[in-house]
Amino acid sequence: MRPGERIAEKVLAELARWEEERPKRERGRMLFYCPVCTSAYSVSYSTYKRRGAPHCLRCGVEMVRYDEDAFARRRRELAENAKKIMPKLVDVFAKAAEIYGRALLRWSLHDGYITFRLDELDPTEFEYDFAHDVVRARFYYFDVPRYSEAADFMAE
Numbered sequence: 001m002r003p004g005e006r007i008a009e010k011v012l013a014e015l016a017r018w019e020e021e022r023p024k025r026e027r028g029r030m031l032f033y034c035p036v037c038t039s040a041y042s043v044s045y046s047t048y049k050r051r052g053a054p055h056c057l058r059c060g061v062e063m064v065r066y067d068e069d070a071f072a073r074r075r076r077e078l079a080e081n082a083k084k085i086m087p088k089l090v091d092v093f094a095k096a097a098e099i100y101g102r103a104l105l106r107w108s109l110h111d112g113y114i115t116f117r118l119d120e121l122d123p124t125e126f127e128y129d130f131a132h133d134v135v136r137a138r139f140y141y142f143d144v145p146r147y148s149e150a151a152d153f154m155a156e
Helices: 005-020 045-051 068-100 147-155
Strands: 029-033 040-044 106-110 113-117 125-129 134-138
Touching: 005 068, 005 106, 029 045, 040 045, 068 113, 068 125, 068 147, 134 147
Parallel strands: none
Antiparallel strands: 029 040, 106 113, 113 125, 125 134
16 A cells, blocks of 8 residues: 555545535625636625725636636636646655655645645645645755755655
């Protein structure tokens, strides 16, 4: 069994659930979503008239009015791209965590990205931003002896 196989199975199941999830409409408000990462945002009509469409806080692009078909297509596209790379990526993250001297314990899925944490005491995290197809590793304790080995492994 590969190092992160169990985690990868759980992540893939959560990605399938996320792919089908739709934002809830609020009465008396307009619903917008980011065309890049699909995060949704609800705005009152008066705010929309004053300020216009909101911008995505993560991507910086102007959000578009919610259209269920376009939203579902984008979510499906993001989820399929993430599902392709996720098993291999989780193995790489698990191996880097092992080199670092820890284990992947927690993960969380957000709109357009997934974050893996090592433990409660170490804030080091690995992130895959599948909306932008970017992998990030944040090592906070640079004095850990095997930090550079793990960082080099992640870079490869």
